[in-house]
Amino acid sequence: MSSGASYPEDRLYHCEHDWALIDGxxxxxxxxxxxxDALGEVVFFDPPEVGSSVTANEFYAEVESVKAVSDVxxxxxxxxxxxxxxxxxxxxxxxxxxxGAGWMVKVKLSDPGExxxxxxxxxxxxxxx
Amino acid sequence: xxxxxxxxTPLFDSHRDAGAKLVPFAGWEMPVxxxxxxxxxxxxxxxxxxxxxxxxxxxxETSGPDAEALLQRVLTNDISKLAIGGAQxxxxxxxxxxxxxxxxxxxxxxxxxxxxxNASNHDAxxxxxxxxxxxxxxxxxxxxxxxxxxxVQGPRAREIVQAVSDSPLPDRMQAGRRIIRGASALVCGTGxxxxxxxxxxxxxxxxxxxxxxxxxxxxxPCGLAARDTLRLEACFHLYGNDLxxxxxxxxxxxxWACSEDTGFxxxxxxxxxxAAGPRExxxxxxxxxxxxxxxxxxxxxxxxxxxxxxSPSLGIGIGMAYVxxxxxxxxERFEIDVRGKTRAAVVASKPLYSHDEQTDx
Numbered sequence: 001m002s003s004g005a006s007y008p009e010d011r012l013y014h015c016e017h018d019w020a021l022i023d024g025x026x027x028x029x030x031x032x033x034x035x036x037d038a039l040g041e042v043v044f045f046d047p048p049e050v051g052s053s054v055t056a057n058e059f060y061a062e063v064e065s066v067k068a069v070s071d072v073x074x075x076x077x078x079x080x081x082x083x084x085x086x087x088x089x090x091x092x093x094x095x096x097x098x099x100g101a102g103w104m105v106k107v108k109l110s111d112p113g114e115x116x117x118x119x120x121x122x123x124x125x126x127x128x129x
Numbered sequence: 130x131x132x133x134x135x136x137x138t139p140l141f142d143s144h145r146d147a148g149a150k151l152v153p154f155a156g157w158e159m160p161v162x163x164x165x166x167x168x169x170x171x172x173x174x175x176x177x178x179x180x181x182x183x184x185x186x187x188x189x190e191t192s193g194p195d196a197e198a199l200l201q202r203v204l205t206n207d208i209s210k211l212a213i214g215g216a217q218x219x220x221x222x223x224x225x226x227x228x229x230x231x232x233x234x235x236x237x238x239x240x241x242x243x244x245x246x247n248a249s250n251h252d253a254x255x256x257x258x259x260x261x262x263x264x265x266x267x268x269x270x271x272x273x274x275x276x277x278x279x280x281v282q283g284p285r286a287r288e289i290v291q292a293v294s295d296s297p298l299p300d301r302m303q304a305g306r307r308i309i310r311g312a313s314a315l316v317c318g319t320g321x322x323x324x325x326x327x328x329x330x331x332x333x334x335x336x337x338x339x340x341x342x343x344x345x346x347x348x349x350p351c352g353l354a355a356r357d358t359l360r361l362e363a364c365f366h367l368y369g370n371d372l373x374x375x376x377x378x379x380x381x382x383x384x385w386a387c388s389e390d391t392g393f394x395x396x397x398x399x400x401x402x403x404a405a406g407p408r409e410x411x412x413x414x415x416x417x418x419x420x421x422x423x424x425x426x427x428x429x430x431x432x433x434x435x436x437x438x439x440s441p442s443l444g445i446g447i448g449m450a451y452v453x454x455x456x457x458x459x460x461e462r463f464e465i466d467v468r469g470k471t472r473a474a475v476v477a478s479k480p481l482y483s484h485d486e487q488t489d490x
Contacts, residue, residue, distance in 0.1 A: 040354075041166050043439040044421055046470075062468070064421050066167045066439050067354050069468070088419070 005033050008099050012115055013124035014057075014075035019099065022115065027076055030103045031063065031094065034128055039065040042094040047083040047105065054078060054107060056114050061104060063094065076114045078107040138184035139277045139333040140340050147350050154353060155248035157185040162352040171358050171441040173349035174322050175484070178283035180340065180348040181356055187251030188272035188330070189258060192241040195265035200234060200242055203261050205378060205399070207388035211236045216302045216319050218386050220378050221254060226398025227374035228381065230254050231366060233319055235304040243272070243315070243330075247368045261394065276315075277336035281348055282326035282359075284484075289346045290316070290327050293339075298327055310339055321356060323363025323480055358438050361447060362482035364413045370424055371411060371435045371449050380407040380451065410457035411435070413481050416446030417473040422465045428452055429464040429471065442482045452476070 007013070011021040017035035021028045036042065044064040054060040059071035060080075083105050087093060094102040119127065135158040144151060149160035160182065162170065173179045191199055200208040206219035213236050221229040230250040235243045246254045255271050262269060281290050291298055294316070295308035304317040315330040331339060344350060357367070366372050366381060377395075378387050379402040389396040389403070409432060416422060422437035428450050437448030456463060461476040 040162065041168055044419065046420070064439070066358060066441065067161070069421070069423060 005037070006099070007033065007121050007125050009121040011099075012075065012118035012120060014073060014118055015124075015127060016057075016073040018073050018075045020075040020115070020118065022109070022112075025109055025112065026081065026106055027078070027109055028103050028106050029060075029072075029075060030098055031072060032124075033098055035070075036095045036098045036102075039063065039070060040067055041065055042091045045084075045087040045091045045094065045104070047085070047087070048080050050080050050083060052080050053110075054080060054105075056111075056117075063091075072104065074107070075118055076107065076109055077111050078109040080105050081108050082106040136185070138182055139336040140182045140184065143337055143340055144182065144350075149350070149352060152353075155185060157248060159185055160350070160352040162354045163350050165349075167352070167354045167358065168441045170349055170351040170355035174283040174324055174351060174355065174359055175442060176284065178281060178285040178289055178326075178348040179322075179351035179355070180343050181280040181282070181351050182277075182340070183280050183328070183356075184277040184333075184336065185248040186278055187246035187248060187254070188276050188278075189244045189246060189251075189255055190242070190270040190272045191244070191258070191267055192238075192270075193267040194240060195262075195267040196240050196242055199258065199262050199265050199267045199269075200244070201391050201393065203258055203394055204232075204234065204244075205383075205387040205393050205395070207391050208234065208236075208242075209391075213238060214299065214303055214305050216304050216317055220372075220383060220386060221257065222378065222393065222395030222399065223374065224395055224398070226377040226395040226402065228368070228372045228376065228378060229257060229374060231368050231372055231383075233317075235315070235317060237304075237315075245278070249369060274333075276330045277333045279329045279331070279336065279340060279343070280320055280322075280326065281329065281343055282320045282322040283324045283348070285347065286324070286326035289343060289348055290329070292346060293342060301325065310335070310342060312339075314339075321363075321365055322359040323365070323482065324359075324484065357436075358441055361436050361438055361449070362440055362442055362480065364449065364479040364481055366411075366449075367436060376409075376451070377402055377407070379403050380409050381411045407454050409451040410454045411449055411451050412457050412476045413449050413479055414447065414463075414474045415440075415443070415477050415481065416448075416465075417462075417475055420467055420470065420472040421446040422448050422450075422467050422472060422474065426468070427466045429466055430456070434465060440482065446472070447477075447481050450474075
């Protein structure tokens, strides 16, 4: 388990505890420290397929802890161009490094304007309290 | 709707101080896990010792000349075979043979018994026993407020508890009074983890100091989540999941805990199912590939998963499911619809994990 709560300022947040790190027309998605802490030890990540499309505010993957399964919500819409296949063998990376090696998918954005609906770090953190 | 007030065990402050995540469970605010997580707790019980607060479970004390007659009437097992200082597992059934609860009963004295109930069924169990006691000379005491209950489980559990006991601990499936840290406790050689260990029924006022001492002596505090993964590896039933009023003991594989000749409530229904053979059977299973089946997932071709998790000991998805009886043989392959994805599973033998059989684990 990662030790303390952290929320990097370099990315945008969805209120369902997901993050998007935008680099041009491609964004990387993952879940926040809060989400992995609430889940507990992640034991299984079921990724979507490369080439499939994701829609903002809808789920695109499942993440399971020992206790329960949770949907992972897409913060933005687009087409999956890469999935983090390393998570198949080491899903606990999602707990250990949720903003780095625990990333889930990379998405070619279909509507970059959607990011206006996301929260910046400060607003996301205040939404948690 | 107002939020119902959750009950707290005498150990609530200890749990909070230890960094537990506390969740509502059957009307109680209970620790689901502590700071180091479910896996660490699970491994502690498999390799050393863990301690669980199970004070949410209820106790019913029955005494008097007809105490045995009452228990023979309501419990499926043959209470006349329970010796003083012994423990016996049984079910409580309705007339139709549906399961109302599963419980352990201890014979304290020739005409005095203590029965441990599931938290969610306790009030209904007490009411049921009072109804069934009509015409019998028996006193039924709701003992829930009288006891805190701690389970110390794992290969080191007995050694840890022995060190604070005035005399040797009862053997497995035995129970007796001991002086533990200067206070009287009912020590039971029972548990719900598949490991050796004891369950301690103590005065609520003694619970906190006892908990702290056992933790100090090396038992790891464990929450309800690890209790669930441990019991599922051991293939112990969980009421509300694997047992319910909708299904009977034979379907659940608990025919060994039923003695129909005693004429218990529901005996005729149970006898009929045993004779004809159940339509469905509860089987333990493992998932053959990736994925984890969960409670409520349909079995393709009929049946459903009633418990499912990732086995921390085996590293694969495990569970229990009701399947058509003709497909319940060990080794039989079947498929489970896990949220729209088909997962391959195979009927396994009990238990799913055994301390003694683990050679490469």
